[in-house]
Amino acid sequence: MENAYAKSIAEVLEAFGVDPAKGLTDAQVAEHAQIYGRNVLPQEESTPLWKLILKQFDDLLVKILIVAAIVSFLLALVNGETGLTAFLEPSVIFMILVANATVGVITETNAEKALEELRAYQADVATVLRNGCFSIIPASELVPGDIVEVGVGCKVPADMRMVEMLSNQLRVDQAILTGESCSVAKDLESTLATNAVYQDKTNILFSGTVVVAGRARAVVVGVGSNTAMGSIRDAMLRTEDEMTPLKKKLDEFGTFLAKVIAGICVLVWVVNIGHFQDPSHGGFLRGAIHYFKIAVALAVAAIPEGLPAVVTTCLALGTKRMARLNAIVRSLPSVEALGCTTVICSDKTGTLTTNMMSVSKICVVQSVHRGPITNEYIVSGTTFAPEGLIFDAAGVQLEFPAQFPCLLHIAMCSALCNDSILQYNPDKRNYEKIGESTEVALRVLVEKVGLPGFDSMPSALNMLSKHERASYCNRYWEHQFKKISVLEFSRDRKMMSVLCSRKQQEIMFSKGAPESIISRCTHILCNDDGSSVPLTADIRNELVARFQSFAGKDTLRCLALALKRMPLGLQTLCHEDEANLTFIGLVGMLDPPREEVRNAMLSCMSAGIRVIVVTGDNKSTAESLCRQIGAFKHLDDFTGCSYTACEFEELPPMQRTLALQRMVLFTRVEPSHKKMLVEALQNQREVVAMTGDGVNDAPALKKADIGIAMGSGTAVAKSAADMVLADDNFASIVAAVAEGRAIYNNTKQFIRYMISSNIGEVVCIFVAAVLGMPDTLVPVQLLWVNLVTDGLPATAIGFNKPDTNVMMAKPRKASEAVVSGWLFFRYLVIGGTLQLLSTCNPSWSFV
Numbered sequence: 001m002e003n004a005y006a007k008s009i010a011e012v013l014e015a016f017g018v019d020p021a022k023g024l025t026d027a028q029v030a031e032h033a034q035i036y037g038r039n040v041l042p043q044e045e046s047t048p049l050w051k052l053i054l055k056q057f058d059d060l061l062v063k064i065l066i067v068a069a070i071v072s073f074l075l076a077l078v079n080g081e082t083g084l085t086a087f088l089e090p091s092v093i094f095m096i097l098v099a100n101a102t103v104g105v106i107t108e109t110n111a112e113k114a115l116e117e118l119r120a121y122q123a124d125v126a127t128v129l130r131n132g133c134f135s136i137i138p139a140s141e142l143v144p145g146d147i148v149e150v151g152v153g154c155k156v157p158a159d160m161r162m163v164e165m166l167s168n169q170l171r172v173d174q175a176i177l178t179g180e181s182c183s184v185a186k187d188l189e190s191t192l193a194t195n196a197v198y199q200d201k202t203n204i205l206f207s208g209t210v211v212v213a214g215r216a217r218a219v220v221v222g223v224g225s226n227t228a229m230g231s232i233r234d235a236m237l238r239t240e241d242e243m244t245p246l247k248k249k250l251d252e253f254g255t256f257l258a259k260v261i262a263g264i265c266v267l268v269w270v271v272n273i274g275h276f277q278d279p280s281h282g283g284f285l286r287g288a289i290h291y292f293k294i295a296v297a298l299a300v301a302a303i304p305e306g307l308p309a310v311v312t313t314c315l316a317l318g319t320k321r322m323a324r325l326n327a328i329v330r331s332l333p334s335v336e337a338l339g340c341t342t343v344i345c346s347d348k349t350g351t352l353t354t355n356m357m358s359v360s361k362i363c364v365v366q367s368v369h370r371g372p373i374t375n376e377y378i379v380s381g382t383t384f385a386p387e388g389l390i391f392d393a394a395g396v397q398l399e400f401p402a403q404f405p406c407l408l409h410i411a412m413c414s415a416l417c418n419d420s421i422l423q424y425n426p427d428k429r430n431y432e433k434i435g436e437s438t439e440v441a442l443r444v445l446v447e448k449v450g451l452p453g454f455d456s457m458p459s460a461l462n463m464l465s466k467h468e469r470a471s472y473c474n475r476y477w478e479h480q481f482k483k484i485s486v487l488e489f490s491r492d493r494k495m496m497s498v499l500c501s502r503k504q505q506e507i508m509f510s511k512g513a514p515e516s517i518i519s520r521c522t523h524i525l526c527n528d529d530g531s532s533v534p535l536t537a538d539i540r541n542e543l544v545a546r547f548q549s550f551a552g553k554d555t556l557r558c559l560a561l562a563l564k565r566m567p568l569g570l571q572t573l574c575h576e577d578e579a580n581l582t583f584i585g586l587v588g589m590l591d592p593p594r595e596e597v598r599n600a601m602l603s604c605m606s607a608g609i610r611v612i613v614v615t616g617d618n619k620s621t622a623e624s625l626c627r628q629i630g631a632f633k634h635l636d637d638f639t640g641c642s643y644t645a646c647e648f649e650e651l652p653p654m655q656r657t658l659a660l661q662r663m664v665l666f667t668r669v670e671p672s673h674k675k676m677l678v679e680a681l682q683n684q685r686e687v688v689a690m691t692g693d694g695v696n697d698a699p700a701l702k703k704a705d706i707g708i709a710m711g712s713g714t715a716v717a718k719s720a721a722d723m724v725l726a727d728d729n730f731a732s733i734v735a736a737v738a739e740g741r742a743i744y745n746n747t748k749q750f751i752r753y754m755i756s757s758n759i760g761e762v763v764c765i766f767v768a769a770v771l772g773m774p775d776t777l778v779p780v781q782l783l784w785v786n787l788v789t790d791g792l793p794a795t796a797i798g799f800n801k802p803d804t805n806v807m808m809a810k811p812r813k814a815s816e817a818v819v820s821g822w823l824f825f826r827y828l829v830i831g832g833t834l835q836l837l838s839t840c841n842p843s844w845s846f847v
Helices: 009-016 026-036 049-056 060-078 084-111 113-121 228-238 245-271 284-302 306-324 333-340 348-352 405-416 437-449 457-462 472-480 514-519 537-553 597-606 619-629 645-650 653-662 671-683 695-703 715-720 731-770 779-789 791-797 821-840
Strands: 125-130 133-138 147-150 159-165 171-173 210-213 216-222 327-329 343-347 358-365 374-379 390-392 421-425 430-434 482-487 495-502 505-512 521-525 532-534 557-566 581-590 610-614 642-644 665-667 688-692 706-710 723-725
Touching: 009 159, 009 216, 147 159, 228 671, 228 695, 245 284, 245 731, 306 327, 306 731, 327 731, 333 731, 343 348, 343 671, 348 610, 348 619, 358 405, 358 437, 358 521, 358 537, 374 537, 405 437, 405 472, 405 505, 405 521, 405 557, 405 581, 421 437, 437 472, 437 557, 437 581, 505 514, 514 521, 514 537, 514 557, 514 581, 537 557, 537 581, 597 610, 597 619, 597 731, 610 619, 610 671, 619 642, 619 665, 642 645, 645 665, 653 671, 671 688, 671 695, 688 695, 695 706, 695 715, 706 715, 723 731, 731 791, 731 821
Parallel strands: 343 610, 343 688, 521 581, 610 665, 642 665, 688 706, 706 723
Antiparallel strands: 125 133, 125 147, 147 216, 159 216, 171 210, 327 723, 358 374, 358 581, 374 390, 421 430, 482 495, 495 505, 505 557, 521 532, 557 581
């Protein structure tokens, strides 16, 4: 059911004939399985090995060489040659072709792994209601109409329409599909939005996403290929790999060279028709065969057989150098493609940002007796690692943050009013989250605040192992307080509370949306002396202003924290208890930009490369991030440069073309929009690099001229990409572009070197044939010259270091020929002149 998001719960249930209290019957399951198929992504038939091998020989120069080898073999047989002599020339040629084909087969085999990696995101099992009973079954056995229950930590097994909420809220992390930096709240209401994108379908749980908060029941509406994950697979199947600019130019050069070779061969044969009857040949037929052999030798001489091997070697050297720069290349030709990149479409979440929500600002009431009333603190650290410092408004570091009453109580509340888990993964050597990103950010803040009463606290914490350090302070507070009752978050209250007991005291800690918490507060905690004083209208207005500044100007996600002394012996909480609270503080958090991104983006711009930020997040959040990066300071505002996917699609064709030329930000996108953007830019003859890390990025990564995946990204993105950044560092792209430009410059030099040498060989054979002179060079000798005498010096050119100003020049045009017509004419004149001189004086020989 494609439009389940727009239908009511009753309409969806009726469409599948399912009772939400009993689920499907066995007969209905069998019937639906027959109609809709299994809940698995179909196994894509891999290209047979023999087809991949044949594909490597689908090249004009290669075909000419094959024909030359066959003709050479047939002529040897006609002349009565047998044994090794007859097979020598064709064998050498075929050995060259097989070596080049092997590299191509290995490269293309790797590309097919992307489709297989998608299967890793399918759930293994599902809790399903059938025949009135719940049971756990393999997710592959789900059918549309099944009633499935999901909870925290569950991977959604299919595309499902919400039918019942079993908790106050349900939040899902669907970043792998949409690229959103925060988890998304789901609800039961129908979606009325026209042209709804995945982000608008708030009543749909998408296959492969993860539930981070709450429990709910939903009805399956799509399985297998008919899911959002299935549509990504189909998009990848429909996407053909783009040829790199170098490959295109080498193919064009091959076509040009083939025409020249054919013309010269025919000319040699026609010019010598009069010599066919020469008695030295033993008859007309043998004379014709003799000059046909010369034509074959000309073809062998003109074709630079060593060129593919030298190009491959040069690219391989480039990949080795790029690996040292943390850029791991999966496709050799893509190394050079970076050199002529004109546009980089960069994913925001996880690429320009850390994809790790962290608290960056804290606001507390300092004192009501002397100004200023409120005080701000800046928190450093942009990852889930419990490493960072807290600074006051003047930029002075707090040595012992837990000595300040408000910061201490913020740490208590953040640790206790929290259901997430922060842990260290020794295999990946990083800190990981389980649960809501905002709650994990609060856990990390607790570790940065530390514990009170220990002067040696900062150094003592650093002595712990990383596993112990992950939640040391959080565990301290959880041991100090005993949790008695929890009042879960709800959409109407926009807050949650937890009742705790410690030393014969009952305290309720609350956190939630600032507007909800502040409106319920009657007192405030002062940071200078820890006193609790009444909340006046002036202080309330000051707190609201600070909240609006955090959320508006800084586009931070804000939470307010509060506490309340409760009667002894209280065992449960009710909504009425969430009144007369004491305000503790306001925290603002964000998915922060990587520190090195700004300079990297400025380097790209100075190199003539435009950067377009592409994200599934909303427009205001993305624009704020771009301002924080600082690379777009040349823009007074983003009008005409920032578009949502829907806004861009609604533009008339002419305005869409103009928008593409100015665009720096593309928001609220889903996978199809990213691919559409790449295609639109390519239609404007841009060479496009696309970065990404999620499953949603895979089709665009495959379509782009150069797909760049993040090392910490999904396996699907890595398999679809041409290059992987091991350090997730956008700055590594700049170094890779410089290397790509250097590789192209070296490639162009050794191609010209080899062509000029081959021209000399052609002139030598051509002149000898026209003058009726004996054979000067036989094909085997020519192969030796082309492969060894020319190939080794050409390979040495590939070691040339890049020019110092390689990143100051504008990108070369993708239409620029490796060897232009005028340049080919110059080499023809120079090569011909040198060879004629060497023919006149053998001591000058260059062959």
